[in-house]
Amino acid sequence: MPLSAVIITFNEADRIADCIASLAFCDDVVVVDSHSTDATAQIAHDLGARVLLRPFDGFRSQKQFAVEQARHDWVLCLDADERISQELAAAIATARDAGFDAAGYRFARLSQYFGKFLRRGNAYPDRVLRLFDRRRGGWRGTREVHEAASVDGPVRTLHGDLIHYPYRSLEQQLAKTQRYARMMAEHDHARGKRATVAKLVLSPAWRFWRGYVLRLGFLDGWHGLVYAYVRANYVRQKTIMLWMLQNGQPVTTPER
Structure with a gap:
């Protein structure tokens, strides 16, 4: 079953390459860039992603636009400061081989905080729904910050972590x-x-x-x-x- 990955970016030249590299198992990678002033768009293009430029009008709106540009109905959504771990990639591959038997999938997000991965507190597991069938859901609602995807149908949890590097300083x-x-x-x-x-x-x-x-x-x-x-x-x-x-x-x- 073909799978698209979508990423929204703005001035992420130092992080976009690692993000895209972690998506090697996807059939299609779309980057929606908010007119970065650095080399983000060029780096993404050179790595084989389809790069679209769109003025930023909100996190939810930008992510939903990206989902709509994907070539395939099953979509994996990332931010430029996130990476798919090897364990999570294997779990996604297993679910894919089984035909994706849910409307969407969530998984834990593991954040690196100034040199240390936080494994407790409010930081972890911080499960997020990022893999879904866009025919059954997406980035819905009106809230443009702390946005969350939702789907109509069952949601399952996959093993493995989404690695997160949220802050440069x-x-x-x-x-x-x-x-x-x-x-x-x-x-x-x-x-x-x-x-x-x-x-x-x-x-x-x-x-x-x-x-x-x-x-x-x-x-x-x-x-x-x-x-x-x-x-x-x-x-x-x-x-x-x-x-x-x-x-x-x-x-x-x-x-x-």
């Missing part, structure tokens, strides 16, 4: 989480959700406690501690921004 992580916090606050505000004093105080503390203590994030050493703090701070930022929006205050600098 702490500065990048902090900037990324703040941008995501703003986008989620704006999304929640548009849907009528409201922040409360209790959420402002308790939600960040609960995120830290759940990941670092209940899910044994402390076993990942100082990496687990920093990760738990930054993720708790994301919840704090998102809740504060939602509070500001519902009180008529801007969360970005107004244009002059």
Whole structure:
């Protein structure tokens, strides 16, 4: 059964080659690039991918567009900072040989965090649905951040990890989480959700406690501690921004 892989990119020249190399078992690789200013598009093209240029209008929209450009109905979706491990590639091949007996497949995502793979806490197993029949699902809904694919039908879990290299530096992580916090606050505000004093105080503390203590994030050493703090701070930022929006205050600098 033929299989397409799709990737969305922007300025990923240092990572796109490894991502594409991990997809050697796929019959078709599509890269949808948001007009990168580095060599991302050229590298992907030289490695045999079909490269399409499209202005970025949201993570969900960009990924769904990529799915629609695939040559085959079974689609595997990756970000440029992700790689298919050998174990996961073998599991996908087994499911493929069996005729893909589900509407979609999820698998664990293993994130490398400043030199260490996090195997506990809120970071792992972080199962994601990335392999599916596009005739039965896709990147649906209206939420453009923390987007998730969904399908109509059974979903099975495959063995093996999707290897994830999410951050080049702490500065990048902090900037990324703040941008995501703003986008989620704006999304929640548009849907009528409201922040409360209790959420402002308790939600960040609960995120830290759940990941670092209940899910044994402390076993990942100082990496687990920093990760738990930054993720708790994301919840704090998102809740504060939602509070500001519902009180008529801007969360970005107004244009002059």
